[in-house]
Amino acid sequence: MLELHHRTPTKLVVGQLYRNFRAAPAIQAKFPSYHTGSDPYVMSIFLDANDLEAVERRVDNSELFSAVRKGLSFARFGPVAV
Numbered sequence: 001m002l003e004l005h006h007r008t009p010t011k012l013v014v015g016q017l018y019r020n021f022r023a024a025p026a027i028q029a030k031f032p033s034y035h036t037g038s039d040p041y042v043m044s045i046f047l048d049a050n051d052l053e054a055v056e057r058r059v060d061n062s063e064l065f066s067a068v069r070k071g072l073s074f075a076r077f078g079p080v081a082v
Helices: 011-032 049-060
Strands: 004-007 042-046 073-076
Touching: 004 011, 011 042, 011 049, 042 049, 049 073
Parallel strands: 004 042, 042 073
Antiparallel strands: none
16 A cells, blocks of 8 residues: 655544554455455655654554554655755
8 A cells, every 4th residue: 555645644644554554454355356465565655754754753652553563664755855
């Protein structure tokens, strides 16, 4: 799954990430032909570096994500400061 976040409050992003991982087993059960045989994986992309860092901190400090942290990846997309 790929998510792009732009001006979304970090609390809402963390909630969305959590809901995605909670829903993954039900989605895999309902659509077995789309099941890849691997754990869910989410790439969360941010336009703002501060938002990215804030969400990563929230996820890293939350026990809710401890079992799925390896399935989360974060990146920043946007202009590079020179």
